[in-house]
Amino acid sequence: MPPEIQTYLEKLSKHLQTVLESNLVGVYLQGSGAQNDFRSGTSDLDVLVVVHNQIPGTQKDILASELDHKKLPVPAAGLDLMIVRKYAAQHLTQAPEYEFWFSTGEYWDTTVDKNGSTSEVLMYIATCAEQAQVLSGLDPQQVFSAVPHNILLQTLIDILEWHRTKILDNLHDPLGQYSVLNAARAWMYAEDKKLGSKAEGGMWVLVQESDNELVKNALLIRDEKSTTSPDAKEIDIFLQRVIEVCRAKLA
Incomplete structure (x- = not known):
């Protein structure tokens, strides 16, 4: 720091x-x-x-x-x-x-x-x-109790649903990287039960899907190596996809 x-x-x-x-x-x-x-x-x-x-x-x-x-x-x-x-x-x-x-x-x-x-x-x-x-x-x-997996998974779903209402919002996520990378780490948590950073979540997704251009671009934006904003619909489709994965893990 x-x-x-x-x-x-x-x-x-x-x-x-x-x-x-x-x-x-x-x-x-x-x-x-x-x-x-x-x-x-x-x-x-x-x-x-x-x-x-x-x-x-x-x-x-x-x-x-x-x-x-x-x-x-x-x-x-x-x-x-x-x-x-x-x-x-x-x-x-x-x-x-x-x-x-x-x-x-x-x-x-x-x-x-x-x-x-x-x-x-x-x-x-x-x-x-x-x-x-x-x-x-x-x-x-x-001080802190461990949060059970299913409870935290529901929390991540709630956060992603909120992100769906703020896609490319000028205040909260003007270039879309926060919603994409929060979805990436939610996916990682759903599959591996590992609570990582946004960057770790993004890298995890690229191990699963090396051709995921949306996540690649989000990581570049996070590192200030790109200012290319993706299509809002593309972000929403990714968020919905991850939400479905998380919900399936709750079932």
Whole structure:
């Protein structure tokens, strides 16, 4: 990771410790930053924060102010930060509750969601259980339960269904690589039960299908070696195909 990213993560962790104090269990970097798949300029920083108890609204307001890109500039595409209670990280449901979901960045609209529930929390928990980089706090094995295969598979299906509504979306996936590579790693997980990075998923697909030009192009875009956007219908067909594979594994 570039030194400016490490410095930022240290500052972020200190802000969280100052605000949350003894309620804080740990701060964990997950996603591409913890999977050796970070791409400067295009990757965002995915951070999962775990607390013992519910967070007062006043603390959420402070965090939203202190962590805003305008106050604490993010040296990456953006910051995607979620806070969950330790209970939710250990007693899993299909849609775990979160205390706070926050995103900010130079070209991102800063968004604040002060509570809710979604199956996407399970993806965060699963990656932290296997691959988290501890920024502060307890070892991940003391915090996160392993997510059962079928539950995580359903989560990946939910994520791909969401991607189908955002194909070539200017904000979420302007060149289509995120939807394609998320589908690739979902396929890898469905077949091999391995939760890898987007790049690992793409390479796995190319082992199965060396002529898959859609995935080849997505990997080139991720490495900033191409700006050729594929056809939206072609992406959707691939997403539907992977969703069908995942659903078959659930049966």
